[in-house]
Amino acid sequence: MKRIISLALTGVLLIGMVVSLASCSGGSGDSKLVCGITAYEPMNYRDGSGNWTGFDTEFAALVAQELGMKVEYQEIEWGSKYSELEAGTINCIWNGFTANTVETDTGKSRSEYVDFSYSYMLNQQCVVIKAERAGEFASAESLAGKTAAAEKGSAGETFAVEAVGEAGAVVDSAAQVNTFIEVKSGAVDFAVVDILLAKELAGSGDYSDLAIAGIELPSEVYAVGFKKGSDLTEKVNGAMKTLSDNGKLAELAEKYGLENSLQLDTSFAG
Amino acid sequence: MSLFSVTVQLLEGFRTTFLVFALTLLFSLPLGLVIAFGSMSGFRPLRYFVRVFVWIIRGIPLMLQIFIIFYVPGFLLGQPVSSRFGTAIIAFSINYACYFSEIYRGGIESVSRSQFEAGQVLGMTRPQIFFRVILLQVIKRIMAPMSNEIITLVKDTALARVIMVVEILKVAENFASSQALIWPLFYTGAFYLLFVGLLTLLFGYTERKLGYFRV
Incomplete structure (x- = not known):
């Protein structure tokens, strides 16, 4: 009994080591x-x-x-x-x-x-909002004090932080598209994403009630x-x-x- | 996207969830026993070493442990980790083994001292006493806390996505990002519920089977 158990344990540890070695070796080669x-x-x-x-x-x-x-x-x-x-x-x-x-x-x-x-x-950043609130978001000034969503570490985040100012807040997302759910659910007032992405997704599927606001942002x-x-x-x-x-x-x-x-x-x- | 094709793709993601779950259990259940013995060892340096290790692993977030195992080899050794899935299994196994070890320790120490002594009087060796007298009683006593941890593990597998192991939640998010479909995200809850339901039934069955140990 003792022998079987210790053999089993050794086996498990060995498998563990093989798995860890396998996952360490290789890596991304030059080719x-x-x-x-x-x-x-x-x-x-x-x-x-x-x-x-x-x-x-x-x-x-x-x-x-x-x-x-x-x-x-x-x-x-x-x-x-x-x-x-x-x-x-x-x-x-x-x-x-x-x-x-x-x-x-x-x-x-x-x-x-x-x-x-x-x-x-x-490319250009753009502001994505609920279509029904288009009237509220006519200029860059209208973004001040609002709550925005933007992808963590994105160019949109940089713009959003500036646009909402001290009184507003920016919520980080793991990917640009996640900000669409934030806007749709009403958790934030607007999202800042790449215009190429927004043109594909805003207004389609479950995002049909979203739209791109008529605010011109700097190009990149x-x-x-x-x-x-x-x-x-x-x-x-x-x-x-x-x-x-x-x-x-x-x-x-x-x-x-x-x-x-x-x-x-x-x-x-x- | 029909309900059927979404279900099929989510099931694909759930396969990864299940694999992370099953492999973690496979490695951490025995590893936990080794750690439990270490933390009860009469050899002081070993006991202290193991207890500090358990303190560290239980003391820092599992997510951070995943990051450490995944990034540090590349940062320090210039040897990038190639398997994201393997990293997740290693991190989960070590983490859960430490939690299990404390449950094992509590179970083992709860068995009355006199049973060890009775075994010694009968001339049994220590391993004989442990495996023939103590172990099954321990299993019976730790079933409830273990089932707690195991159910938690089912849902913790979702953490693997921080290094992009594409499990069911990540698959559901992909629907939102590439097909503008949000409902699959909430639908995943049904998969977790069903799986945990099955586990709960299994635990209940096992506890009934071990019922004859009641003293």
Whole structure:
């Protein structure tokens, strides 16, 4: 009896060690491009059969193909993006990543945390509200003192904190789309998200009672973020240039109706 | 999206929930016994070491433990963890083993001293006394607190999503983010309720089966 029990215990401990070893070894090798993403239409989202698709998804796949690398998409919590990058569990942030903004918590520019690729798309933040309250939200001033929702660590959060001022409050969400539920449920007055996302989702499905407010916000650009000093930045830049020159990038943008936003800026560096 | 296809996809997510639950139990139940013996050991340094370990694991949030196991290898050793699922299993197993160990310890110490002494008088060895006399009584006595912990574990599995182990709650959130469907999020409650209901019946059955131990 004693022997059986101790054998069983040893067995369990051994299995435990194997599991932990297996999960430590390997890691993300050089030949894999592991993109940290959140679900975000039309950049990265799941199609009917559960596979990742979207503009950024396909763009990353094309770049990886160009570089002879395998591409992987790893969903992350947006607030953990720098930790994931530092720990090496992803090796780029490729998810409609606004390059020319600051992090709300630290006030530091994002380029202090990551190396950016060329910027490739124009974007704008926008204010999402309940459609029935459109009259209340006519100007940026009307946002002061209200309660907002924005994705933790997003460009929208930075804007929201400024817009509501001292008297208001900003509620953090794990992903941009989660803010839609906050607005719909009435927990917050408005949400600040990327306009490309809002155009896809506000007014459709369960979000049919939401709308984009007529408030003009400053424009910004998307780029891919890499770990500081990574040699991937140069490689990906090269592949982006090739794909832009041979027209494949423009083709892809057209597929997702983004041809007006596409703009590869090879002079951009954070 | 019909009720049927949502249910199918949520079931897929629940498979991960169930795997986290079952593997955690598989590893933590025996590991807890090892830790319990350590914390009752007559060898002082071992006893203190184990008790400090239990203090640490019970003292910091499970979510933080998951983060530590997942990120620290990459930060300090430059060796990123490749399995998110494996990380979750390790973190959950260690955490629950510590809670179980205290329940085991309470159960073992609640068995009357005289039973150990009677065993010794009969010339039984310590392991013989433990496995033949004490253990089943302990199992009977700890059933209620153990079922509490095990039911808590069912719902704690939702924490695995902080490192993106896609369990049922995460699948439900995906409906909200990619298909503009909110109701699946609340529908997941039915899955948890059903599973915990089954467990409760199982615990009730086991307690009845162990009923003959009543002294």
